Amino acid sequence: TEQEGRLLGNVISSLAQSLQELSTNFRHTQSSYLKRMKNREERSKHFFDSGPLMEEDEGIALHDRGFTDDQLALVEHNTVMVKRGSETSSKL
Secondary structure: OHHHHHHHHHHHHHHHHHHHHHHHHHHHHHHHHHHHHHHHHHHHHHHHOOHHHHHHHHHHHHHOOOOOHHHHHHHHHHHHHHHHHHHHHHHO
16 A cells, blocks of 8 residues: 555665665774774884894895805714714713
8 A cells, every 4th residue: 555655665765774874884983993903003013113123134044045065064974973972882
């Protein structure tokens, strides 16, 4: 009937208005949250800025490129000598 049609239209209009209010509220809350996160990130940058650490790491990388072939041979020789010494002392 005509009354049911008007009632249905009013319900739809009310729901659409509620949805729009919720959407607006959500966008406002989301925007506020994102601003807080951005501000927090900016503040924490000062504490966690790794600029000098990166430079130190790069310096270490330049000096620590691994063992040379001579150094590897020396390590291998020393390992053999330690094993021999352990075997000799265990025999005694």
